[in-house]
Amino acid sequence: MKYGYFDDARREYVITTPKTPLPWINYLGNEDFFSLISNTCGGYSFYKDAKLLRLTRYRYNNVPADTNGRYYFIKHGDTVWNPAWQPVKTRLDQYECRHGLGYSVFRSSKDGIAAKLTAFVPLGRACEVNQLVLSNQTDAIQELTLTSYVEFCFWNAVDDASNFQRNLSIGEAEVCGSDIYHKTEYRERRSHYAYYTVNQDIDGFDTSRDAFLGVYGSVERPKAVWEGTASNSIASGGAVIGSHHLKITLAPGESKSFIFLLGYAQNPQDDKWEALGVIKKDRAKAVKAEFATDGQVEEALNQLKQYWDRLLSAYSVESADDKLNRMVNIWNQYQCMVTFNMSRSASYYESGTGRGMGFRDSCQDLLGFVHLIPERARQRILDIAATQLEDGSAYHQYQPLTKKGNSDIGGGFNDDPLWLIAAVAAYLKETGDFTILEEPVDFNNDHTKAEPLIEHLKRSFDYTLTHLGPHKLPLIGRADWK
Numbered sequence: 001m002k003y004g005y006f007d008d009a010r011r012e013y014v015i016t017t018p019k020t021p022l023p024w025i026n027y028l029g030n031e032d033f034f035s036l037i038s039n040t041c042g043g044y045s046f047y048k049d050a051k052l053l054r055l056t057r058y059r060y061n062n063v064p065a066d067t068n069g070r071y072y073f074i075k076h077g078d079t080v081w082n083p084a085w086q087p088v089k090t091r092l093d094q095y096e097c098r099h100g101l102g103y104s105v106f107r108s109s110k111d112g113i114a115a116k117l118t119a120f121v122p123l124g125r126a127c128e129v130n131q132l133v134l135s136n137q138t139d140a141i142q143e144l145t146l147t148s149y150v151e152f153c154f155w156n157a158v159d160d161a162s163n164f165q166r167n168l169s170i171g172e173a174e175v176c177g178s179d180i181y182h183k184t185e186y187r188e189r190r191s192h193y194a195y196y197t198v199n200q201d202i203d204g205f206d207t208s209r210d211a212f213l214g215v216y217g218s219v220e221r222p223k224a225v226w227e228g229t230a231s232n233s234i235a236s237g238g239a240v241i242g243s244h245h246l247k248i249t250l251a252p253g254e255s256k257s258f259i260f261l262l263g264y265a266q267n268p269q270d271d272k273w274e275a276l277g278v279i280k281k282d283r284a285k286a287v288k289a290e291f292a293t294d295g296q297v298e299e300a301l302n303q304l305k306q307y308w309d310r311l312l313s314a315y316s317v318e319s320a321d322d323k324l325n326r327m328v329n330i331w332n333q334y335q336c337m338v339t340f341n342m343s344r345s346a347s348y349y350e351s352g353t354g355r356g357m358g359f360r361d362s363c364q365d366l367l368g369f370v371h372l373i374p375e376r377a378r379q380r381i382l383d384i385a386a387t388q389l390e391d392g393s394a395y396h397q398y399q400p401l402t403k404k405g406n407s408d409i410g411g412g413f414n415d416d417p418l419w420l421i422a423a424v425a426a427y428l429k430e431t432g433d434f435t436i437l438e439e440p441v442d443f444n445n446d447h448t449k450a451e452p453l454i455e456h457l458k459r460s461f462d463y464t465l466t467h468l469g470p471h472k473l474p475l476i477g478r479a480d481w482k
Contacts, residue, residue, distance in 0.1 A: 007098070008322070011308075011330050012105075015039045015097040018085035023066040025348050026099040028128060029121040029340045030307070032340060033264060035128045036348065037119055039097040041084035042066035043348075044153070045128055046190075047264040049401035050345055050352025054157040055182075055194045055264060056150050059352050064220075070262065072132055073147040073225040076113055080225055083108045083115035083132065086218045097265075100335055101308040103301060112138035113250075122300040123307055127263030127287055131297050134258075138251035146226050146247040148260055151209060152182040152240045158353045171240040173207035174279060177286070180207055180242040182289055183279050186235030192266040195284040199259040199292050203247045204230030209239035229253050257294050262285055265425030311337070311372050336368035336430075339378070345400070356397040356406045359384060363419035370430045379437055385420060385456045386442040390449060392417050392463030396479075403446050414467060419461035424457060433463055 003024075004015040015024055023038035025208040034050075034060075036043035043066075044058035059067040066086060073088065074081050081090035084097065084106045092258060103120035114135040121128050135140045154160040154167055174181040206212040206224055211233035214223025224230050230245035248256060265283040274280050291297055316329045343362045346352035362384055370377040387398045387405040394416040395405025405411075428434060437457075440450040441481040467475045 006326060008326055008330070010098070010100065012098040012100040015099070018092075018095055018096070018097070023348055024099070025099075026104045027342070028102055028104070028119065029341065030102060030123065030304075030337070033121050033126040033128070034346070035119070035262075037122055038066050038069065038348070039084070039099070039104075040066055040086035041071060041082070041106065041117070041119075042086060045262055046316050046346070046352070049356075049399055051356070052399065052401045053155060053156050053192070053264070053352070054153040054352070055262065056159065057153045057160065058351075059191070060270070060349075066348075068151055068219070070119070070128075070130060070260075071149040071219070072115075072117065072130075073145075073149065073222070074110070074113065074115065074134070075145040075147070075225060075228055077109055079111060080108045081108075083117045089220070095261060100305075102304050109137070112136065113142060113144065118297075118301070120301055120304055122291070123303055125263075125300075126265070126289055127261050128293075129291055129293070129297060129300065130260040131264070132258045132260065133255055134248065134250065136252055139252045140248045141252065144250065145225075145228050146244075146246045146248055146258065147222075147230070148196075148198065148242070148244045148286075149219070149222070150242045150262060151205065152184070152194060152242065154184050154240075155190070157351070161353075168239075169237045171235045171237050173235040173240050173242075175205055175207065176235065176281065178202045179281070179284070180205060181243070181279060181281065181284070182240050184240060186272070186279060187219055187277070191269050191272055193279055193284075195260045195261070195263050195265065195288075197263075197279075197284070197288050198244050198246070200289070202244045204245035206230050206243040206245070207234045207235040207240055208233035209235075209241045212241055212243055224272065253255075259291055259294070259297055261288055261291055268363040277449060290453035296359045308334075315371055330349065332368075333372065333479075336370065336441070336447065338363065338395055339365040340369045340373070340376070354408070356399040356409075357384075358397050359387065359394045359416045360396070360413065363416075363423035366423045367426050370426050374427070374431045374433075378431075378433065381420075381423055381427060381436065382439060382441055382453070384423070385453055387469065388417065388420070388443055388456055390411070390443045390459075392459030392461075394420070412478040414464070414475055415479075417463050420460050421457050424453070 005019050018040050025038045028035040032048050035045040041464050044056040047053040092108045096107045098105040106117040116129045116133045172183045179197040198265050211231045212224045217223045343357040345355045388394045393411045396409045396413045397406040437454040442454050443449040462472050
């Protein structure tokens with residue numbers, strides 16, 4: 001069975017049915033804010049670190065598959081459907097998902113109502129933009145309700161999934177107009193918060209999952225959606241969600257656009273509050289103002305596409321084989337940039353809760369993207385080297401937020417140090433920047449033990465030579481060599 005095709009002119013992969021064998025996902029984000037989005041709008045978002053700053057929940061290995069995402073419920077008469085099919089899974093009259101470079105576009109229709117949902121993470125901003133355009137393709141006035149939904153994670157994805165005795169009593173939310181703020185633990189020990197907004201006046205909201213779903217309810221059939229009304233719930237404990245409820249009237253041929261933002265903001269520790277118990281929202285409001293109109297969204301999306309134009313123009317091939325051209329010029333380089341950003345720490349299969357950034361993985365990944373972003377490759381090398389231990393061995397992983405070695409995993413993967421040599425060699429060949437060898441770099445993130453990078457490379461080599469087995473071959477240690 002055929003599920004889609006490559007559109008080389010647009011540099012997109014087009015999925016023509018939501019019923020793919022497994023969720024087919026795209027990666028959004030290039031700097032600090034990242035989202036995973038599947039062809040049915042499943043996935044999650046995080047800021048810098050999928051474990052320590054997770055914004056939304058995702059349920060791995062769950063049934064039904066690909067559970068939780070950014071969902072938009074459209075109620076039209078007695079029918080409820082979603083632009084990307086999940087979670088209601090109503091049979092659609094038309095469906096298409098286009099995964100592009102850093103963005104995804106969904107087009108669908110049901111009973112004369114068409115939906116176009118565009119999702120991307122703009123350059124330089126810690127948010128995901130979802131622009132939903134609804135169009136009336138009939139010759140009669142149509143009345144609809146639109147209900148948005150995300151489920152917030154309590155920041156630490158591991159603790160969120162296990163510490164229920166505590167977590168079920170700490171959830172907090174705040175609502176100001178069309179803006180929903182997730183502020184769990186903001187009062188006690190955090191200075192950051194998440195927000196979920198829409199650029200329209202709303203007819204109701206929910207921030208309590210229990211109120212939204214109803215007793216024994218589910219995200220496939222939420223009480224608030226099927227009853228056509230929100231309860232204006234303010235979460236105090238339990239699970240915190242963000243849901244906007246909008247009543248929409250569309251004249252024949254009319255289209256209306258709704259811009260939703262899911263974002264992260266952080267305040268200085270000494271400037272957290274507007275008033276007692278009211279978080280300071282200046283940073284979130286400033287970002288919302290940048291994406292308040294369709295023109296602003298279109299400009300931000302164009303800037304993202306231009307960014308990828310510049311990156312991919314650094315290296316290209318022309319051959320008689322279209323498939324070779326496609327993979328080398330577009331998708332292989334795109335995948336290399338995704339692995340630079342996440343180094344396998346977050347995906348549909350990898351929960352992001354334990355791995356962090358791999359020492360070996362990140363060094364290997366660098367071989368594929370150093371020609372695209374040499375400046376960022378340089379910094380990645382220094383970050384990796386700073387987790388190396390004084391004897392030349394290394395932590396197998398490090399957390400991208402703290403850039404410190406993952407003590408839970410530890411070291412003893414004896415090929416790790418050698419990959420640092422390979423990564424630096426690739427960087428030198430590409431850039432000719434030998435000054436990096438004299439750059440002071442910490443051992444084990446300890447500034448008092450900093451040595452030039454060249455010393456790190458020497459200790460990497462010496463560690464291998466001094467850790468040999470009875471046959472004078474390098475010891476493997478805890479893991480396979482690649």
